[in-house]
Amino acid sequence: MSNPTLLKSSIGKKLLMSITGMFFVLFLLFHAAMNAVHIFSPEAYNEVCEFLGANWYALVGTSVIALGFIIHIAYGTILTIQNRKARGADRYDSEVRPASVEWASKNMFALGVIIFVGLILHLWMFWSKMQFAEIANIPLDAEIGASSYADGSSFIMYWFSKPWVVITYMVWLVAIWFHLTHGFWSMFQTMGLNNKTWMSRLRCLSDIIATIICVAFAAVIIAAFCMSL
């Protein structure tokens, strides 16, 4: 971002939203793939956890993701505030959503808030007790019964045996799914990488990617819950 005026412009801010958004899609794809390993082999999953433990490269990655998140949230908030202001003080008495307008597209901020709350919970459940605990020298949470900070499998089995956690996560995943179905193609649109031919393709791809990610996450959770029964 060599150009300071770019970020002052509406399109520049949105570009930042789409770049950071792009990051998450890639991160989520990776995360989902990694989780899916757990269904087939908890040991292999733990090896991946070990690899992504308290190492410098994993820490750098985590920081980048964290920074991306902060930017995405901060700019999302700024844009939303601006947009509400631009809407004006008087609201419409009646409003109809045209059929071609996705529900998600009108509720991205609300979905974002749900995702954010879920994320805090998720970080507390896993990250704060794994990678973070290891760096900060916090002792392992005995109740979970993990053998090491990188024993991800035990964390999964512990949390997803609780029905309230499973239900909370399902709600979270639904929010993520909606957010992604709009966010994915919207990202290309904002970057200017769209036209009449690609519009329908990108929209279709959005649904596919969002579904792959969410189904993969959900499968791990449901599998863990079933195993715990």
Place this chain on the structure above:
Amino acid sequence: MATFDSKIPEGHLFEKWSNYKAHQKLVNPANKRKLDVIVVGSGLAGASAAASLGELGFNVKCFCYQDSPRRAHSIAAQGGINAAKNYQNDGDSVYRLFYDTIKGGDYRAREANVYRLAEVSNNIIDQCVAQGVPFARDYGGLLANRSFGGAQVSRTFYAKGQTGQQLLLGAYSALSRQIGKGTVKMYTRTEMMDIVVVDGKCRGIVTRNLITGEIDAHFGHAVILATGGYGNVFFLSTNAMGSNGSAAWKAYKKGAYFANPCYVQIHPTCIPVHGEFQSKLTLMSESLRNDGRIWAPKKAEDAQAIREGKKKASDIPEEDRDFYLERRYPAFGNLVPRDVASRAAKERCDHGFGVENGGAVFLDFKYAIERLGKDVVEARYGNLFQMYEKITNDNPYETPMKIYPAIHYTMGGIWVDYELQTTIPGLFAAGEANFSDHGANRLGASALMQGLADGYFVIPYTVQNYLADELHTPRMDTNSGEFAKVKADVKAHIDELMNIKGTESVDSIHKRLGHIMWEHVGMGRTKEGLQEGIKQIQELRAEFWKNVRIPGSANELNVELEKANRVADFLELGELIARDALHREESCGGHFREEYQTEEGEALRQDDKFAYVGAWEYKGKDVEPELHKEELKFEFVELKQRNYK
């Protein structure tokens, strides 16, 4: 005070405009910004004139009553714009465009003006392309053309069915650029209420801010009226609801002559009237006549059955369809000029062959679809068909369109000389507001051409010629002298309207005026009818001034007051139209006197008596106006009875 000299330059027809430009006076760049020019109206003529004068460096003020200059009614022109480019290699030339325009105008236009119009037509296309107007193109990437009524060549440039919109947006973009640069100051939602004449020269205007009701005066070294036509005097017309003749009328009352008011064009292909609450008529582009065939049932009983809903158009067998234009005019067929096509439709309906409420004929695309395929027809007319279906709920791909003539354009207007200057020095008129180029009838796709020709290529020269002598006129104080007086007059006029406090709405009176006009001063006029019309208009005018009701106050946004002000002028203008029609004892173009027709029912001109422009001078309230005649000399074309057979 008034000068009534057409000031046609010397020389051969082909050289007049070049000669004029070569010898006219110019203003040097440093002096231009010392000169103020007022442009009233922001349609094709107004926007292009304001932009071009701004580019030259004059200090321009532009006014429009709409919320943006882009809304001017030029935007609604659908079909196209003519130019003598001869891109199609079909034998077109400047002379041929000139000749077609003179002939189409039934030999009632000034040769020199029309030739200049044809001459600059090509520049207009170039200018618009350079502005980014997305004209239709062929696969080779070059400009496409279509043919239009009254011509045997294909010379009409178009942008889908929205040519007027695209040309206006082109002019609007040029105007916007100048507004951004500060050479033009734009006043929107501001209506001109009167002109200010100081020592015989027009020096400014008085306006009303339509939001606050404030009355202001503006000084200009020259004033250009580009305020469009007065078709709304008929209430129902294809004009926009706000289109009005008030600016022209105010100029007339201040001494500008009003020329040929009776030349009113009736467009043959409009959507018929559906009911008493109808507020306007929608035109279907004349280009539809390229591929659509016009017919009425041959048998009166079929027409009646269709009217009663017992039969549909498709129930009428081929041999019982009367393609009356093809029958009467084999050479031009469905592409005869507008006046001829309109009268032919009226003739059929008057004889009981009309459909709908008796006031419609069919425009059928069945044959075009059979010949060209639905795809081609859709590509050419898709948006027009869609528009028709939205309005009527009929699908023109399956059932023929119903059409009927409607008031569309006014060839008459403020009298101007070759420089487009009115009889008041310093007051110019451009576009539909003046009378100059179309004679008694305008050809399709020529209005856009004339508006832009005046604004881009004529006014910037001729106004400069006038302004060169005005360098030493200081800007005047608009709070004193004549300006203050006119402002007071305008306020008094508004107060008078507000104080009537009657019981009838402005629209209801306007509708009644429209009925009188259509009935007595419409497509077929007679001496008795016109006299009756004048009487009725006078009575209605008296009633208006006694009984109109305008709610609200004058110091706020008050739509009824705006309308009342315009209708008050229409009630006077309507009478002048009738007077002009009454005095012109011949039929020509848009003016058809039933007493003067050939045996076949065609317009019969009286060239020995009426080959002149009738210019009316205002002589005061309730005093008969005085007629001045500008003889039309035809040196380069031979006067002929128009023949489209």
Place this chain on the structure above:
Amino acid sequence: MEVQNLNLTLKVWRQKGPKEQGHFETYSLQNISPNSSFLEMMDVLNEQLINEGKEPVAFDHDCREGICGMCSMYINGEAHGPDDHVTTCQLHMRKFKDGDTITVEPWRSAGFPVIKDLIVDRSAFDKIMQAGGFVSVNTGGVPDGNAIPIPKPNADEAMDAASCIGCGACVATCKNGSAMLFVSAKVSQLALLPQGKVEAARRAKAMVAKMDELGFGNCTNTGACEAECPKGVSITNIARLNREFLCAKFVD
């Protein structure tokens, strides 16, 4: 061909002036022909109000053939009402049923303040155009119209973008009050044509800067603008605007 006329209840926004508090008024209207346009129905209402000695409802309208872009109105929760690809003047009463209650509101957006009743101030659009919605050519001195061939698909696409009528339905409909569809239509039209390409970068930057300055919101790609646009201007134009703008910014 007898058609049944409609009896309707109208809930119309009334507001004396820009700074005044507005409110809804309810009117009942009898015997409206389904063949009349929505504005003709409004004319009937106004005639009725005038006859009752009340002030008529102020609304913007002019050409009444769907091209000038002057008519506005948010009808039953939709810009230009419940028909697709029409302006309010082209909306016909056959789209409503006998006994319906119709809610009529002005465009609501910070960029379009209400002037009176249903009339709003859309001069912000003019200001955006003045910032860069043009090709910088003066009158005269331009090349022949056929000097530069333009591929038909480009000319056609430019025409589609150029069909914008500047009515403001996009802003009125957008939950963010964004003017991106309007701006993108002009930027696209001119960027697609060789005549406009020359200053495409400058234009995109200037128009976006003006749009932001005037307080329009940010586009979040909901596509509501496209759905309500009476001329069907596509949001792929917004993608092109983004592209033009970002490319222009990155070479700065």
